[in-house]
Amino acid sequence: MIKFIAYICFIGSFISFGLSTLGLYKFPDAYTRMHALGIGDTLGVGLIGLGLILLSPDWILRLKLIVVLLLFWIINPTMTHLISKAGIIRGTKPAEETKLMKE
């Protein structure tokens, strides 16, 4: 049963990364592509981590995987923010349809 759930997680992760890759081709600019990659980076990595945790033989390995996942979820948004900020600073233009909304 646990193996079955782990395999479902791996399939979910595969679909998430597939959608991210599709987004790279379909979305018009660098900023929107980051949103597509977000699916793989959060849900995809989370599901693959969950699958590995379920298949792990001991608790130390499971704890290590949880630590790796937490670190990934802290580092990943930081890097995404840095890339988008660098894009704005260096004048990378967004897609033509992009609007500006002020609160």
Place this chain on the structure above:
Amino acid sequence: MRKRSILLFVMLLAFWIFISEGIDILHILVGSLAAFATVWIWQDLGPRQPSIPSAKIFLNLIRCLILLAWYIVTSCISVARTLLFSSPPPSPVFVEMETPIRTNWGRTLLGTCITIAPGTVTVDINPDTGRFLVHALTEETAVSLLHWRIIREIENLEKLMQGGS
């Protein structure tokens, strides 16, 4: 300050040993060097470290993280739907939003929460005014971001931290 540095060194070394494959003299030596270098390089940040949170703050943080996990799942579905079924390309939005969050750690936490949820990316935070510049995939996402529950949760956390310190 010195006590905090020693505590940080011990925590980093313990973390290093935890993620290492085995405990031997080489791992401990390299871990000690890495932990010492990290503490030494970041010693300026020492006075800015927040105090140890109380149980109530910790529980609030956990509640915030559970809420975030739910948002991540719903955002992933929303972005996937936009990706697969929106026939004209989506019209992205740059949103300038003001939040009631005043502290640097609160803003960092909110910025991270916004970016980790697919469909929104924090592009910039003005340190003086606290205004966030966020890139949202669709207008709908941008509008819903303005009424995000996590903003209120972080504001509550901030009040608890200020009350506790």
